[in-house]
Amino acid sequence: MQEWLKKYFELLSMPEKLRNCGVLGMNARNYFVISKHNKRSLYPLVDDKVQTKKLANSIDINTPHMIGVIEHQYEVKNLLQIVAGHDEFVIKPAHGSQGKGVLVIKHYENNEFVTTSGKKLTFNDVYQHISNLLSGLYSLGGQYDVALIEELVHFSDVFKSFSYQGIPDVRLIIYKGFPIMSMTRLATKESDGRANLHQGAVGVGLSMNSGKAVQAVLHNVPITHHPDTGVDLMTLQVPFWREHLMIGAQAYEMTGLGYLGADIVLDKERGPMMLELNARPGLAVQIANGRGLKEAIKNVDKYYPRGLTAEQRVDFVLNNHF
Amino acid sequence: MKKLYSVRGILTIFLVITVVFAVAMTWYKIAVWGFSFRPSAKSTVWTVDAHISFKPSGDPIEVSLSKPSAGVAYKILSEDTVAKGYEIIRDDKNNRILMKSKGRRNNQDLYYRIMLYDNEDSTGKVWDDKPAKVQKPQFENAQQAEMVNAIWALADAEEGSAAKRIIELLNEENLAPEVDAFLPVKKTPKIMADKIIWLLSTKGIAARIVRGVKLMEKKRAANADIMLEVYEGSKWQVYNIETGTMGLPKDFVVFQRGGVSLLDVSGGYSSEIKFSVVKSVISAFKMAGSRAKYENSGLFNYTIYDLPSLEQNTLKWLMIFPLGILLVVILRNVVGISTMGTFTPMLIAMSLVRTGFISGFICFSVIIALGLLIRTLLTRLNLLLVPRISAVVIFVIIIMQMLTVFGYRAEWKVIASAAFFPIIITAWIIERACITWEEEGVRNATKQIVNTLFVAVITYFVISSAYIRHIMFAFNEWNFVILALVMLLGTYTGYRLTELKRFAPLAGKK
Numbered sequence: 044m045q046e047w048l049k050k051y052f053e054l055l056s057m058p059e060k061l062r063n064c065g066v067l068g069m070n071a072r073n074y075f076v077i078s079k080h081n082k083r084s085l086y087p088l089v090d091d092k093v094q095t096k097k098l099a100n101s102i103d104i105n106t107p108h109m110i111g112v113i114e115h116q117y118e119v120k121n122l123l124q125i126v127a128g129h130d131e132f133v134i135k136p137a138h139g140s141q142g143k144g145v146l147v148i149k150h151y152e153n154n155e156f157v158t159t160s161g162k163k164l165t166f167n168d169v170y171q172h173i174s175n176l177l178s179g180l181y182s183l184g185g186q187y188d189v190a191l192i193e194e195l196v197h198f199s200d201v202f203k204s205f206s207y208q209g210i211p212d213v214r215l216i217i218y219k220g221f222p223i224m225s226m227t228r229l230a231t232k233e234s235d236g237r238a239n240l241h242q243g244a245v246g247v248g249l250s251m252n253s254g255k256a257v258q259a260v261l262h263n264v265p266i267t268h269h270p271d272t273g274v275d276l277m278t279l280q281v282p283f284w285r286e287h288l289m290i291g292a293q294a295y296e297m298t299g300l301g302y303l304g305a306d307i308v309l310d311k312e313r314g315p316m317m318l319e320l321n322a323r324p325g326l327a328v329q330i331a332n333g334r335g336l337k338e339a340i341k342n343v344d345k346y347y348p349r350g351l352t353a354e355q356r357v358d359f360v361l362n363n364h365f
Numbered sequence: 366m367k368k369l370y371s372v373r374g375i376l377t378i379f380l381v382i383t384v385v386f387a388v389a390m391t392w393y394k395i396a397v398w399g400f401s402f403r404p405s406a407k408s409t410v411w412t413v414d415a416h417i418s419f420k421p422s423g424d425p426i427e428v429s430l431s432k433p434s435a436g437v438a439y440k441i442l443s444e445d446t447v448a449k450g451y452e453i454i455r456d457d458k459n460n461r462i463l464m465k466s467k468g469r470r471n472n473q474d475l476y477y478r479i480m481l482y483d484n485e486d487s488t489g490k491v492w493d494d495k496p497a498k499v500q501k502p503q504f505e506n507a508q509q510a511e512m513v514n515a516i517w518a519l520a521d522a523e524e525g526s527a528a529k530r531i532i533e534l535l536n537e538e539n540l541a542p543e544v545d546a547f548l549p550v551k552k553t554p555k556i557m558a559d560k561i562i563w564l565l566s567t568k569g570i571a572a573r574i575v576r577g578v579k580l581m582e583k584k585r586a587a588n589a590d591i592m593l594e595v596y597e598g599s600k601w602q603v604y605n606i607e608t609g610t611m612g613l614p615k616d617f618v619v620f621q622r623g624g625v626s627l628l629d630v631s632g633g634y635s636s637e638i639k640f641s642v643v644k645s646v647i648s649a650f651k652m653a654g655s656r657a658k659y660e661n662s663g664l665f666n667y668t669i670y671d672l673p674s675l676e677q678n679t680l681k682w683l684m685i686f687p688l689g690i691l692l693v694v695i696l697r698n699v700v701g702i703s704t705m706g707t708f709t710p711m712l713i714a715m716s717l718v719r720t721g722f723i724s725g726f727i728c729f730s731v732i733i734a735l736g737l738l739i740r741t742l743l744t745r746l747n748l749l750l751v752p753r754i755s756a757v758v759i760f761v762i763i764i765m766q767m768l769t770v771f772g773y774r775a776e777w778k779v780i781a782s783a784a785f786f787p788i789i790i791t792a793w794i795i796e797r798a799c800i801t802w803e804e805e806g807v808r809n810a811t812k813q814i815v816n817t818l819f820v821a822v823i824t825y826f827v828i829s830s831a832y833i834r835h836i837m838f839a840f841n842e843w844n845f846v847i848l849a850l851v852m853l854l855g856t857y858t859g860y861r862l863t864e865l866k867r868f869a870p871l872a873g874k875k
Contacts, residue, residue, distance in 0.1 A: 054865060057865040058859060058865065061860055061864075061871065061872055064871050064872060066871050066872075068860040068864050068868075069701065069864060070698060071858040071859070071860075074858045116749075174749050174750070175750050178749055178751055179750065180750050235806070242809070260870070263869070264870065326868075330871065333871060335871060
């Protein structure tokens, strides 16, 4: 009985506690942050990856090189001509989200396509995948989509030991051009190579000053070692941190979105590359960092200087210890 | 921040206005139209038929009948006359109804029908004009005077008002010799009433006959019932002429009182009036409609309750939508349950209302299960998305057909309700479930279906309640309140209930 009462009171006091810690809820995010700082007309810039890539390239932000685009069903059969000369490539929906519908081909020969996980697909399978993608299976509103074919990212070995499978990327949250919070998501056996926290991936909060791991979380519980690889997660430090932040800060000028998420991957040869932008980034980053976004946003509004260039903003973030 | 507060302020004012409006309308509907919160509220309605018959003399006919006035013991639901070829004149001022016609030859049968229902606030005391000073009757002889004195002497020995004493004395089982001598052998209520009035007049007390109908079931072709009205103090007091009980009984409908006659027929003779009474029980809601119409409440004609019942039923169905929508908004934005499609759970709940919960639930599960099976087979065929989802839609229709036919043949109603489910929605649930299954695993797919069904079930229990449906229909002004609430919820920026658990590890950290 007492235990029950205790739990009840704990729940009652929870909103107050969360508020004190500056945790941003979904409703508050939508009302105060997104609807206030993100103009609806700017969404297509980030919702369409082809547009994002073109914009990014125009201001010299690194992105994976585009091999080609398939816009119509009749073009699907030309896939082999499009990817001619590339032994490996990635097919992704231009309007996709959360990595849905991404097909990574490591190698292909004759009628056999091999994915990263070693799964073998026939040309028909790939054809089918692109057809589904075009008819909008993976797009946000189910509208007709475009298949974007780009070069494979050669992941830096830095993260190799940290992740069970898949590609750890860095998620930056950028508010008014200032990167304010970041994390990296590491796939686990349980998450089946995927990087979604609710599917059992590990979230690692990163220090904004250094790109060093602050804390790691698995299923909402803080951990120190990766459950599958056993590596000490606290030793994780993202190299080229300044370059990472630069991409995020430049994305603000590029899109005009006051609140956005940037997914950045680290390529062995080309360094940090922008993978995609998101106008409605999720709130899991708070859990990974053990820190509320609301407070970070408030700090930017109150104390951060205005009228800085992207470079100046990154320097400010690197040296700032809020 | 400031913007939020001003928006919230405006919406709060809007909410207050809608609440005030809804409360006022609800009060009006209950007080004036007699609506009730209970869907099953029943009212007793008495139908009194007055059958007037007479032989015409050939002269122009004029029948004048005294009719009950509204607001005495009963309220009038409707009035009707059956008198073919007669000109009907309603004289509400004198509470009479006039039926005029040219001279006729055959026996005439006219009907006046009045439907009455309970008036809770009847008191039995009726205010009326002060009567003229009563003329004390002249006694025929000393013997008569002596007899009257003797009767009064006997009456004075008892308790109660003069009228009560006299009535009781005249109704004793073993009459006193003086009384026995005074009363005639044939004791009809009319004669008794006349005798009582005469006796009272000897003391200067004004009294008169009240004619009406005592409401009893299965009363057929009965004479008018008679009661006595005595002027006491400053008001007319009604007495039962047999028991001396004071006060107008609740089941007595007054047709005529005072000096006027109950029925006047000119142009005819051997006139007779007989009353029949039928008791019926109808829903208070239905009655409210007729009542509002009788009272000529113009407002009523512009409400949904005056529409034909087919339209009413459609609207009754629509009226519960807003409540379902409010529920979905709360479950999504305040509780934070994510479902497949925003209003999908509500649409499922609507179907469950039509099919019945258990049978609908089983049937829906069967459709989804069969659909998923077929969808899995379709995956192997590698069809394009739109044709594939279309195929699923057609398969769902075929499944529904088969289940309905099979259920009907097997007389298994559980299955026969298949046709009520929204086809496209069902197909999309199958498609989404299948994709989620492939992409995020069985656990997430199941979780999404369970969430959707959970919200559907909650919505079902709210909208299937006969009470709530009745209230949302009878007091549809509350839909404005729901609108204001939904808009106000649009400014809710607090945590969702599920977020409390999600962000729990963050609590207490700084």
